[in-house]
Amino acid sequence: MTLNVIGAGHVGRVLGRLFAGVDGVTVQDVLTRSMASARDAVAFIGAGTPVDSHGALRRADVTMLAVSDDQIGPACAALAAQGQLAGATVFHCSGALASTALQAAVDAGATVASVHPIRSFADPAQVAAGFDGTYCGVEGDAQALAALTPLLLAIGARPVPIDAAAKTVYHAAAVFASNYLVTVLDAALRAYQAAGIPEAVARELARPLAAEAMANVFRLGAAPALSGPIARGDMATVARQQQAVQQWDAPTGALYANLVAPTARLAGRKRQQR
Known part of the structure; x- marks a missing residue:
């Protein structure tokens, strides 16, 4: 399974590092606001290739949008515009927005979900080292959740299904x-x-x-x-x-x-x- 990471602040870096340690998962491309921050993220994750634009992203089985809430829609639209989402899974990490924010990916043929780790990410290295047992609120397409749930369990997460209509x-x-x-x-x-x-x-x-x-x-x-x-x-x-x-x-x-x-x-x- 290939994984692209878009947005690599504290949450993206932690999840990227954890997913990179799962057998069968390859962290592929990492896109952030700048090449410098993308390189820093790749160094923290320990895997992946820093890229500088959506156009440079290779097709991936799963794409994680770990951007701020106000950037989820634009980032998803830019990703969908590349025409590489048919059959792929896209998820975001917002606690406030539902997976419906990823409608552009759905229109492009992807299945979508949201995965919200219920943790404070002030110290990414500490969170990554002690992530086991962390609850994650999850909702989205059944197919997307079927793909993501084994990954979450593999990093020690405890997925909790939530009602998308009550996400706020x-x-x-x-x-x-x-x-x-x-x-x-x-x-x-x-x-x-x-x-x-x-x-x-x-x-x-x-x-x-x-x-x-x-x-x-x-x-x-x-x-x-x-x-x-x-x-x-x-x-x-x-x-x-x-x-x-x-x-x-x-x-x-x-x-x-x-x-x-x-x-x-x-x-x-x-x-x-x-």
Whole structure:
């Protein structure tokens, strides 16, 4: 199986290196924004030939588009324009876009999919060395997934099928689990500091609460893990807290207020599960 890599940032380099180590897979051509970066990518991958244009790409059984989301459509169109996709497989690595973004490849006769590794790629060498067990959200044509799934399993990935129509919601899940969690914790730290507690001490006060809550969610599920005044039905305390937070900092008060209703619904689910 021949594999071309278009876009070789952190994700492309890591997957390229891992795929290059699979028996029967040949990393063929690597195309990035410049020849210099393509050469660097090939050096990291340990295989492949750097090329400087879509026209220089040889036909491949599989092409990976590891470009930014806004470049997936243009890169796919440029690839399709070469007329070498009949019977091939094309996939992208976006967490936010579905495989439908590859319609130009479908029109050119390819099968398509998306493969989204659920990892932070800040340190490519470290991720490549410890990729085993990484979950990957996958969706696309059955034929494309049939070709890609053995490759993913061979590099230690754990493919998880997702609904293409809900791809944006799927990606938002990561934002809730990571980005917005940090925002809520920041509110907690600032509230502690408003009570006169130094920031370093505030982190230590929040640490066991956050760590134990997260551990309980992953061990028991979200509803059973919920504790606090809303879980107890103590809405008088909630009202006092909301007023106090609003008086201290209006934007944080709005955040608190917006979390009351969904937390109350979660508390209702907890009561139903008892």
